[in-house]
Amino acid sequence: MHLQAEIAQQPAVIERLLNDGRADTEAAAAAIRDFDPPFVCIAARGTSDNAGCYAQYLYGHALRLPVMLATPSLHTVYEKPADLSKALVIGISQSGKAEDVRAVLTDARRGGALTLAITNFDDSPLAQAAELHLPLRAEREFSVAATKTYTAQLTVIAMLASALANEQKRWDALAALPGLARETLRHCERIADWTERYRYSDKLVTLGRGFNYATAREISLKVKELTYIASEGYSEADFRHGPIAAIDRGHPVILVAPQGKTLAGMADMTKDLNERDAETLIISNDEDLLRAGTQALPIPAVPEWLSPILSVMPGQVYAMQQALARGYEVDNPRGLSKVTITE
Amino acid sequence: MHLQAEIAQQPAVIERLLNDGRADTEAAAAAIRDFDPPFVCIAARGTSDNAGCYAQYLYGHALRLPVMLATPSLHTVYEKPADLSKALVIGISQSGKAEDVRAVLTDARRGGALTLAITNFDDSPLAQAAELHLPLRAEREFSVAATKTYTAQLTVIAMLASALANEQKRWDALAALPGLARETLRHCERIADWTERYRYSDKLVTLGRGFNYATAREISLKVKELTYIASEGYSEADFRHGPIAAIDRGHPVILVAPQGKTLAGMADMTKDLNERDAETLIISNDEDLLRAGTQALPIPAVPEWLSPILSVMPGQVYAMQQALARGYEVDNPRGLSKVTITE
Numbered sequence: 001m002h003l004q005a006e007i008a009q010q011p012a013v014i015e016r017l018l019n020d021g022r023a024d025t026e027a028a029a030a031a032i033r034d035f036d037p038p039f040v041c042i043a044a045r046g047t048s049d050n051a052g053c054y055a056q057y058l059y060g061h062a063l064r065l066p067v068m069l070a071t072p073s074l075h076t077v078y079e080k081p082a083d084l085s086k087a088l089v090i091g092i093s094q095s096g097k098a099e100d101v102r103a104v105l106t107d108a109r110r111g112g113a114l115t116l117a118i119t120n121f122d123d124s125p126l127a128q129a130a131e132l133h134l135p136l137r138a139e140r141e142f143s144v145a146a147t148k149t150y151t152a153q154l155t156v157i158a159m160l161a162s163a164l165a166n167e168q169k170r171w172d173a174l175a176a177l178p179g180l181a182r183e184t185l186r187h188c189e190r191i192a193d194w195t196e197r198y199r200y201s202d203k204l205v206t207l208g209r210g211f212n213y214a215t216a217r218e219i220s221l222k223v224k225e226l227t228y229i230a231s232e233g234y235s236e237a238d239f240r241h242g243p244i245a246a247i248d249r250g251h252p253v254i255l256v257a258p259q260g261k262t263l264a265g266m267a268d269m270t271k272d273l274n275e276r277d278a279e280t281l282i283i284s285n286d287e288d289l290l291r292a293g294t295q296a297l298p299i300p301a302v303p304e305w306l307s308p309i310l311s312v313m314p315g316q317v318y319a320m321q322q323a324l325a326r327g328y329e330v331d332n333p334r335g336l337s338k339v340t341i342t343e
Numbered sequence: 344m345h346l347q348a349e350i351a352q353q354p355a356v357i358e359r360l361l362n363d364g365r366a367d368t369e370a371a372a373a374a375i376r377d378f379d380p381p382f383v384c385i386a387a388r389g390t391s392d393n394a395g396c397y398a399q400y401l402y403g404h405a406l407r408l409p410v411m412l413a414t415p416s417l418h419t420v421y422e423k424p425a426d427l428s429k430a431l432v433i434g435i436s437q438s439g440k441a442e443d444v445r446a447v448l449t450d451a452r453r454g455g456a457l458t459l460a461i462t463n464f465d466d467s468p469l470a471q472a473a474e475l476h477l478p479l480r481a482e483r484e485f486s487v488a489a490t491k492t493y494t495a496q497l498t499v500i501a502m503l504a505s506a507l508a509n510e511q512k513r514w515d516a517l518a519a520l521p522g523l524a525r526e527t528l529r530h531c532e533r534i535a536d537w538t539e540r541y542r543y544s545d546k547l548v549t550l551g552r553g554f555n556y557a558t559a560r561e562i563s564l565k566v567k568e569l570t571y572i573a574s575e576g577y578s579e580a581d582f583r584h585g586p587i588a589a590i591d592r593g594h595p596v597i598l599v600a601p602q603g604k605t606l607a608g609m610a611d612m613t614k615d616l617n618e619r620d621a622e623t624l625i626i627s628n629d630e631d632l633l634r635a636g637t638q639a640l641p642i643p644a645v646p647e648w649l650s651p652i653l654s655v656m657p658g659q660v661y662a663m664q665q666a667l668a669r670g671y672e673v674d675n676p677r678g679l680s681k682v683t684i685t686e
Contacts, residue, residue: 038429039382041409046584060417060425066384067425068411073553073580074403077604082403082410086381100580202545203573210416221585228589230546230573237416237443241389242564245676246571261420333588 002142002331007316008185010148013138014309015178017155020137022163022171025156028116028132029163035114037088043070043104044092047146047221051092051118051153053214054308061211061305062161062170072100075107085112093117094141094149096124105129118156120149134160143331145225147316150218151181154309161305173303177310183300184310188317194295195321198279201252202229205243206315208256209236209265215256215283215308219315225333226323236262236269249277254318255293256311257284260304267292283314345485346673350659351528353491356481357652358521360498363480365506365514368499371459371475372506378457380431386413386447387435390489390564394435394461394496396557397651404554404648405504405513415443418450428455436460437484437492439467448472461499463492477503486674488568490659493561494524497652504648516646520653526643527653531660537638538664541622544595545572548586549658551599552579552608558599558626558651562658568676569666579605579612592620597661598636599654600627603647610635626657 040059042052049069056067070089075081081104089108091101096119106129109115117130120138127133136152155177162170204223208216213235220233234243236255247253253273257266263286270292273280282293285307290296297314299307323330383402385395392412399410413432418424424447432451434444439462449472452458460473463481470476479495498520505513547566551559556578563576577586579598590596596616600609606629613635616623625636628650633639640657642650666673 038426039409039411045581049581056414057417060414061421061423064424064426066382066411066427066430068382068409071399071403071553073556073578073605074400077553077608078404080404081407083381083407084409087409210414210420213416224589225585228591230575230589232573232575235416238388238392242568246567246573248571262416265420 003145003147003320006141006143006148007313007320010151010313011178011181011185013148013152014155014181016137017152017159018174018178021134021156021159024134025159025163028134029160031132032088032114032164035088037114038086039066039068040088040090041068041070041084041108042090042092043072043101045098045101047150047218048092048094048153050214050218050221051150051157053217054154054211055090055157057211057213058157058161058305062165070104072104075103076100081107083111084108087113088116089113090116090118091126091130092153093126094120094136094146096121096126098126102126102129118153144333145222145319151309151312158306158309173306177306180300180302180310181313184313187298188314191297191314191317191321195318195325198252198322199325204229204231204252204254205239205247206231206233206254206256207236207239207266207269209262211305211308212256212258212262212311215311215315218312219254219256219319222316222319223322226319226330227326227328236265240269244272247273247276247278250279252279252281254281254283254315257282257286257289258299258302258304258307258311259284259286260307263289281318283311344673346488346490346663349484349486349491350656350663353494353656354521354524354528356491356495357498357524359480360495360502361517361521364477364499364502367477368502368506371477372503374475375431375457375507378431380429380457382409382411382430384411384413384427384430384432384451385435386415386432386444388441388444390493390561391435391437391496393557393561393564394493394500396560397497397554398433398500400554400556401500401504401648405508413447415447418446419443424450426454427451430456431459432456433459433461434469434473435496436469437463437479437489439464439469441469445469445472461496487676488565488662488673494652494655501649501652516649520649523643523645523653524656527656530641531657534640534657534660534664538661538668541595541665542668547572547574547595547597548582548590549574549576549597549599550579550582550609550612552605554648554651555599555601555605555654558654558658561655562597562599562662565659565662566665569662569673570669570671579608583612587615590616590619590621593622595622595624597624597626597658600625600629600632601642601645601647601650601654602627602629603650606632624661626654
């Protein structure tokens with residue numbers, strides 16, 4: 001099974017990026033500093049778009065850089081793109097073959113923007129279209145559901161933030177990630193013990209906030225791709241603003257709630273959901289919160305800004321275990337292909 | 344029932360905005376032209392965030408202005424906001440009481456940004472916090488599910504685009520809207536004839552693209568707020584990239600597919616969904632496509648950039664009729680309040 005192997009490769013991929021990718025990253029950071037963009041635009045689809053969502057929070061937080069997510073249809077369907085000439089435009093695509101992401105970068109580069117591709121293949125169309133390329137160094141991903149390329153994308157994004165912020169303590173924190181990722185995956189082995197309880201659940205909500213809003217979206221997408229159930233990811237704040245009305249007894253909710261600034265709000269949400277008799281599945285490194293949930297999915301202590309690289313892993317494993325419990329084909333879910341070339 | 348009355352008031356609200364709101368809009372446009380922002384940042388939650396999504400497409404398309412959606416938690420939870428000093432920052436909130444939206448505008452204004460509020464109340468905190476205010480002129484909305492304030496927000500956004508583009512033909516197109524809205528609501532009366540078929544459906548997907556991606560999200564939210572089912576809105580492109588795998592026989596899918604650049608892709612998607620034996624509910628003004636669906640929800644002919652102001656209405660009525668068929672309280676859905684003051 002490719003999916004299981006690729007989930008297990010994540011610590012090694014992160015380690016390879018940190019060992020081999022720093023010089024490229026520092027060079028890209030120098031070019032970006034020269035260009036001095038007032039804002040960043042990220043073009044991506046699906047899982048890569050969730051990596052873009054992480055960049056939106058991290059670059060705002062660490063670099064004060066505003067980040068927008070592109071509207072590819074303005075480039076491809078309407079052929080009336082916005083003026084991105086002053087922006088750093090980043091295209092993220094595992095395969096580097098997403099046609100609409102390439103169209104955004106090509107239009108933007110022609111207009112004068114600084115363009116950067118983040119893909120797994122140096123010779124991919126997206127890497128060729130951009131001035132700068134940061135490779136994922138993740139080796140080929142065979143499973144249709146992206147796992148190791150997602151955490152590799154997050155790692156590249158975090159490395160670039162560290163280079164742009166020029167802070168040694170960020171690099172030190174990054175250096176601990178491979179070990180922490182191994183520890184996270186060891187904890188994940190316990191998920192198989194209780195996954196059958198959710199064999200017949202047909203709805204799932206996943207919540208996160210701030211840095212881990214991306215994680216909530218990505219876990220939700222992984223579960224949907226692998227088990228075909230109605231699976232939605234929300235910002236905890238948006239969820240409280242309306243969709244919480246749909247939660248009643250037994251509704252499974254995954255809460256991505258590592259220690260940090262968002263922990264208090266996520267703990268409040270857990271309390272509210274427990275009062276509604278929801279099933280709360282807690283991804284956290286806070287002992288009290290882990291005890292408050294129906295299921296505990298522990299991760300090790302990690303600075304909040306890096307936590308999304310670990311906190312997605314229990315969600316990946318949960319999605320895979322659910323697919324196995326339901327007897328689904330995990331490497332090639334029905335109706336999906338690895339590369340979708342959206343025009 | 345307030346909800347039914349408020350849906351019915353939409354043509355009059357749009358008419359009032361067009362009659363009484365133009366001078367304010369032209370004045371705001373003049374201030375924005377003076378400021379000459381390289382990009383726009385929109386802060387909003389829930390339904391108002393969907394209005395922001397419309398602005399993202401319209402301002403890119405009509406004005407070449409890049410639009411980002413704000414990340415309020417950087418302002419409120421992390422207190423590390425991005426640098427928005429060069430941006431036009433627009434806060435959208437029906438009540439004008441959304442705390443986190445106000446925090447974004449307050450931080451941005453302090454940093455030097457040009458700030459604009461779009462709310463229903465001149466004396467609301469958000470209107471007071473911003474340099475410019477464009478009121479919705481929608482009178483008080485009693486129903487928790489926002490309808491007339493949503494189409495009023497879209498109308499204000501479209502009026503501002505017309506003032507900034509300084510194109511008379513856009514104002515001429517806007518002038519036809521009240522009549523077209525009345526015609527749309529007359530068509531919607533037929534929805535009650537077939538709504539019972541979906542009485543026990545527990546999942547809904549709503550699809551749109553480009554200008555009507557906002558509509559897909561808003562219809563999805565309305566159905567979720569009023570009927571508590573798993574209801575998701577997608578860009579047609581993103582949907583094809585993964586979530587389509589979950590669609591099988593009988594799965595209801597609303598397609599927002601008016602004439603324009605996105606029609607061909609939406610027609611292809613309808614064909615694919617019909618091959619999967621999904622139930623396709625088509626919101627369109629294209630006779631061929633309306634005939635291809637399980638249910639036809641016609642709207643009149645309208646330029647694509649204004650179509651979201653009409654195309655949401657059949658979705659509002661569908662959501663209300665489903666709530667009635669299920670015996671739910673439509674004005675005060677369980678677990679929701681009109682104003683959510685997210686910190």
